[in-house]
Every structure is written in C-alpha cells, then in structure tokens.
Amino acid sequence: MLQIDRIPLFASADVLVIGGGSAGCCAAIAARQAGAGHVILVERYGFPGGTSTQMLDTFYGFFTPGEQPRKVVGGLPDRVVDALDDAGAVFLRPNTYGAGTGVNYNPERLKLVWDQLLADAGVRVLLHCTLVDAERDPAGRITGVVVFTKRGFLRIAAKRFVDASGDADLCHWAGVPYERAGDLDPAQTLTTTFRMSNVDLDAYESAGGKKMLARKMAAAVDAGTHPLPRKNGSLHKMNAAGCISTVAVRVADVDANDFEQLTAAEQEGRRQAFVYEKFFQECVPGFAGSHIIGLSHQIGVRETRRVYGEYxxxxxxxxxxxxxxDRIALCGAPIEDHRASPDGKSEETVWGYIPGGDAYDVPYRTLVPRGRDELWVAGRCFSATHDAHASCRSMGQTMALGQAAGTAAALSLADGCGARDLSIEKLQAALRATGSVLETPTRVAATGAADWRKNHQA
Ligand SMILES: Cc1cc2nc3c(=O)[nH]c(=O)nc-3n(C[C@H](O)[C@H](O)[C@H](O)COP(=O)(O)OP(=O)(O)OC[C@H]3O[C@@H](n4cnc5c(N)ncnc54)[C@H](O)[C@@H]3O)c2cc1C
Structure with missing residues (x-):
C-alpha cells in the first residue's frame, strides 16, 4: 500500500487525462480547445497513440459498411486524418463489408501527428509516466493520482479526470465498479500484429489475393504443414511500397490485466508471428523474398475492464x-467479436451488422461512471456490454468519445457543475461547432475513391 501523503506533489491540472491512446489524445486536445486552462496527459509508453500507433494502421468507424456508406464521424477525428493527409500519409481502403471503408495511415507518422496536435493545443504531455494509484477525499471523490516514473512516485492533483487508459486503471484504483472481460461473456482474443516488407503485391493479387490466402491457410492447417492458430487471418497493404500488415495471430483465454498471463501471451504472440512468416514465404505467391520487419509494440488487447456508467x-x-x-457520437460499425471456439482450437469472428447500414447513437451517459461528478471514461473502457463494445470500439468512435469526454470535462469546470449535471445542449453545440456528426447523414460519402479529401465532407 502506497503512503500517498508522503509522495511529493509534481503538478496540478484542471483536467488530467490518463492514457494517451486515440481516446486520451482526443480528450486532452478537446479539453484545451473547450477552454480548460491546464491539461495534463499521462502516458506509460514513450509515444502517444496507444493501439493506433502501437500496432495498427487503419481507422475504422468513420464510414458505415455497405454499398452506400455514410460518414458518421467528424470533428477532431477529421483533423487527425487531415494532418496525416497533409503529410501524404493516408489513403482510403474502400470496402463494402467487414468493418467498412478503412482510413489507412502511416503509424509512425501518426506518432508525430499526435505530438503536434497535442503541442498545438497546449496540452502538457508526460510520457514514461504510469498511473499506479488514485487519491480520494473522505467522500470518495478523486482529487489526484499517483504516477510511477524513473524519478520515483509522484502525485498529480486535478479538478477533473478522464480515464482513457483502455484498462480503466484510474477507475480501478478509485474503486469505481466495472465488468472484467471474461466475467459475463467470453473475452475477445489477443493479437500481435506484424508487418512484412519486400512483398510482390502484384503477384499476390494476380494469384487470387484474399480468397487465395484463405484457401492456402485452410490447406496448411488441415494438412498440418504450418501450425497456424486460425484459418482466417487477414493482411492488407500498408502506406509504404511492398509492405503489408496483418491481423492473424490469435491468443485466447488471457486476463490481460495480469502481468504474468500477459507475459505468456506476448511470448506466444511472437512465436505465432514467425510461424506465419514461414507459411507466407513458403506457401503464398509474392512472399518468397519477404520478411517480418516489425511486431506490434505490445500484443493487441481488445477488451479488459468496462466501467458501469450512468447508462x-x-x-x-x-x-x-x-x-x-444525449447522443455525443454515432456508430455504424458492426459487432466484430473475435472469440475462440468452445473447444479453444479455432477462432470464430462473430459479425453482427447494424440493420439498414444505419448508425446508432452513443449516449453521453456511457462516459460517466455511475454516481461520479469529477470523472469521465473514454475509449474502450466506456460503459457497454461485451457485444455493444465489440461494435463501438473502432478508432473513429474511440476518438469521438474522447473528444466528447474532454469537452465535457472542460465545460463542467467552466459551468461549475458535475459530470451528471452538465448541459447536454451545450455539450452537443460545442461538439457540432467542431464538425462532430450527431445526426445520421443521408449523403453517400465514400464513393470508392482512395482519396480522403474527396470523401470526407459529410
Ligand atoms: C489487435 C487489434 C486490432 C484492431 N483493429 C482495429 C482496426 O483495424 N481499426 C480500428 O479502428 N480499430 C481496431 N481495433 C480497436 C481499436 O484499436 C481500439 O478499440 C482503440 O484503439 C482503443 O483506443 P483507446 O484510446 O480507448 O485505448 P488504447 O489505444 O488502449 O490506449 C490506452 C492508452 O493508455 C495507456 N495506459 C494504459 N494504462 C496506463 C497507465 N496505468 N498509466 C499511463 N498510461 C496508461 C496505454 O499505454 C495506451 O497508450 C483493434 C484492436 C486490437 C487490439
């Protein structure tokens, strides 16, 4: 148990955001833009972006899937893509099925874009800084946090808090109730993503592309020549010539908040990645001279803790x-539930499409932990059941949720009210003023072109 009163105070903030993933970066930027004076963002790794830069290269959730896609995310997330586009680091991957049209970006460039957007907004960013405890007053209200750094334990005090740690770490240490993945429904599997270079994509496509790959994977598993963990892993071209990225590795039955289980999962993910490398080199046209050039910074964790919110x-x-x-965002992404089959031997990805290619409203109350006034959650730890989370976890949505949480925190300070008493009209007006999409657009937005600028005016 930490003796918090003996830990030195490092800083005080108006709004403190925990976790610099897509949700946390947007929350911190939005809080500043909505008028909060001193905003601090705490991130345990050495770069911002979380999953967006640790392992991925495609934003889903901006567009609904289907023949007539609609663009259902705008505002700050649009500014993120605009900045990538300015650097020539983005293209659209039109898709009528799966999660719909993806916004593909260069993840290393995105680290720089997050740095720049945070700096421009005036956010104080603390990297290599891990939240390890919460400080509460006698009424249970959070007044500060304890972080671990190479300087030792430090305290940061704040008036308002956004937990965007993905794992609801602040909520955990503050005693806020949550559901753990696996408690009620089987937890989604984990994936180490990997990237390969020197791929002859023309040869791959002319040999049959995706369909050919699925056949070859199934054949390799059935024949026992390459012990792949699943038959339906995917790959796509990256923002660099001759490079591909994958979502193929699958590690099941892990409590990703337990460091010993996570250690074993990291090791297993790396092992599987190189089984795939051998398979690609030996079995897939276009890959004979290719190699793995990067594994994800850490194994990809789809879900851990989800708080119980006001809704x-x-x-x-x-x-x-x-x-x-009280809608603060829209979501048309399908339920995409990566789960192991009951015998644990294969993976079923369960898809559930939103009827009519439509998009549902995400209410503000899912960002407010039950009974709290000083605290919001954003991103993958927001208040949702397993299935709903499996739909509303794409980065278009986590960014939009982050923007809403950060804006709400700033407005609650300005108005001297708590999270539950905030004027929804004011919040929605502030979001709309930045271009956030809060009404389902009827206009067909993505025409199939790979050009972001041609498609992003919703
Ligand atoms: C394998 C995989 C593939 C996916 N594919 C896609 C895809 O192609 N497209 C898409 O749109 N979505 C995809 N998703 C979903 C999406 O990426 C995530 O839901 C989303 O990125 C979550 O964003 P977040 O900001 O809520 O959390 P995270 O990105 O997890 O960010 C949380 C941040 O908090 C930091 N943090 C955690 N604990 C602490 C602490 N105690 N102190 C300080 N910092 C802390 C972390 O380092 C991290 O930076 C995928 C997810 C996975 C795992």
Missing amino acids: RLTKDDCMRVARFD
Whole structure:
C-alpha cells in the first residue's frame, strides 16, 4: 500500500487525462480547445497513440459498411486524418463489408501527428509516466493520482479526470465498479500484429489475393504443414511500397490485466508471428523474398475492464439503431467479436451488422461512471456490454468519445457543475461547432475513391 501523503506533489491540472491512446489524445486536445486552462496527459509508453500507433494502421468507424456508406464521424477525428493527409500519409481502403471503408495511415507518422496536435493545443504531455494509484477525499471523490516514473512516485492533483487508459486503471484504483472481460461473456482474443516488407503485391493479387490466402491457410492447417492458430487471418497493404500488415495471430483465454498471463501471451504472440512468416514465404505467391520487419509494440488487447456508467450501451441498442437525446457520437460499425471456439482450437469472428447500414447513437451517459461528478471514461473502457463494445470500439468512435469526454470535462469546470449535471445542449453545440456528426447523414460519402479529401465532407 502506497503512503500517498508522503509522495511529493509534481503538478496540478484542471483536467488530467490518463492514457494517451486515440481516446486520451482526443480528450486532452478537446479539453484545451473547450477552454480548460491546464491539461495534463499521462502516458506509460514513450509515444502517444496507444493501439493506433502501437500496432495498427487503419481507422475504422468513420464510414458505415455497405454499398452506400455514410460518414458518421467528424470533428477532431477529421483533423487527425487531415494532418496525416497533409503529410501524404493516408489513403482510403474502400470496402463494402467487414468493418467498412478503412482510413489507412502511416503509424509512425501518426506518432508525430499526435505530438503536434497535442503541442498545438497546449496540452502538457508526460510520457514514461504510469498511473499506479488514485487519491480520494473522505467522500470518495478523486482529487489526484499517483504516477510511477524513473524519478520515483509522484502525485498529480486535478479538478477533473478522464480515464482513457483502455484498462480503466484510474477507475480501478478509485474503486469505481466495472465488468472484467471474461466475467459475463467470453473475452475477445489477443493479437500481435506484424508487418512484412519486400512483398510482390502484384503477384499476390494476380494469384487470387484474399480468397487465395484463405484457401492456402485452410490447406496448411488441415494438412498440418504450418501450425497456424486460425484459418482466417487477414493482411492488407500498408502506406509504404511492398509492405503489408496483418491481423492473424490469435491468443485466447488471457486476463490481460495480469502481468504474468500477459507475459505468456506476448511470448506466444511472437512465436505465432514467425510461424506465419514461414507459411507466407513458403506457401503464398509474392512472399518468397519477404520478411517480418516489425511486431506490434505490445500484443493487441481488445477488451479488459468496462466501467458501469450512468447508462450501459447494449447489443439491443446497436441492433434497434437506438436514438438518445444525449447522443455525443454515432456508430455504424458492426459487432466484430473475435472469440475462440468452445473447444479453444479455432477462432470464430462473430459479425453482427447494424440493420439498414444505419448508425446508432452513443449516449453521453456511457462516459460517466455511475454516481461520479469529477470523472469521465473514454475509449474502450466506456460503459457497454461485451457485444455493444465489440461494435463501438473502432478508432473513429474511440476518438469521438474522447473528444466528447474532454469537452465535457472542460465545460463542467467552466459551468461549475458535475459530470451528471452538465448541459447536454451545450455539450452537443460545442461538439457540432467542431464538425462532430450527431445526426445520421443521408449523403453517400465514400464513393470508392482512395482519396480522403474527396470523401470526407459529410
Ligand atoms: C489487435 C487489434 C486490432 C484492431 N483493429 C482495429 C482496426 O483495424 N481499426 C480500428 O479502428 N480499430 C481496431 N481495433 C480497436 C481499436 O484499436 C481500439 O478499440 C482503440 O484503439 C482503443 O483506443 P483507446 O484510446 O480507448 O485505448 P488504447 O489505444 O488502449 O490506449 C490506452 C492508452 O493508455 C495507456 N495506459 C494504459 N494504462 C496506463 C497507465 N496505468 N498509466 C499511463 N498510461 C496508461 C496505454 O499505454 C495506451 O497508450 C483493434 C484492436 C486490437 C487490439
């Protein structure tokens, strides 16, 4: 147990954001843009972006899937893509199925873009700084946090808090109730992504591309020549010539908040990646001279803790295309649930599409932990059931949720009110003023072109 009163105070903030992933970066930037004076962002790794830069290269959730896609995310997330586009580091991957049209980016460039956007907004960023405890007053209200750094333990005090740690770490240490992945439904599997260079993509495509790959994977598993963990892993071209990125590795039955289980999962993920490398080199046209050039910074964790909020988004809300007066974002992404089969031997990705290619409302109350006034959650630890989370976890949505949480935190300070008493009209007006999409657009936005600028005016 830490003796918090003996830990030196390092800084005080108006709004303190924990976790510099896509949600946390947007929350911190939005808090500053909405008028908060001193905003601090705490991130345990040496770069911002979380999953967006640790392992991925495609934003989903901006566009609904289907023949007539709609663009359902705008505002700050648009500015992120615009900045990538300015650097020539983005293209669209039109897609009518799966998670829909993806916004593909160069993840290393995105680290720089997050740095720049945070600096321009005036956010104080603390990297290599890990939250390890919460400080509370006698009424249980959070007043500060304890972080671990190479200088030792330090305290940061704040008036408002956004937990965007993905794992709801602040909520955990503050005693805020949450559901752990695996408690009620099987937890989604984990994936180490990897990238390969020197791929002859023309040879790959002319040999049959995706369909050919699926056949070859199934054949290799059935014949036992290459012990792949699944038959349906995917790959796509990257923002660099002759390079591809994969979502193929699969590690099941892991409590990703337990460091010993996570250690074993990291080791297993790396092992599987090189089984895939051999398979690609030996079996897939275009890959004979290719090699792995990068593994994800850490194994990809789809879900861990989800708090119980003032409202809990459910599968029924997604499937009935629910409308809420306090909407702060839209989501048309399908439920995409990566789960192991009951025998643990294979993976079923369970898809559930939103009826009519529509998009449901995400209510503000999913960002407010039950009974709290000083605290918001954003990103993958927001208040949702397993199924609803499996839809509303794409980065288009985590960025939009982050923007809403950061804006709400700043407005609550300005108005001297708590999270639950905030004027929804004011919050929605502030979001709309930045271009956030809060009404389902009827306009067909993505025409199939790979050009972001031609497609992003929703
Ligand atoms: C394998 C995989 C593939 C996916 N594919 C896609 C895809 O192609 N497209 C898409 O749109 N979505 C995809 N998703 C989903 C999406 O990436 C995530 O839901 C989203 O990025 C979560 O964003 P976040 O900001 O909520 O959390 P994270 O990105 O997890 O960010 C949390 C941040 O908090 C930091 N942190 C955690 N604990 C602490 C602490 N105690 N102190 C300080 N910092 C801390 C972390 O280092 C991290 O930077 C995928 C997810 C996975 C795992």
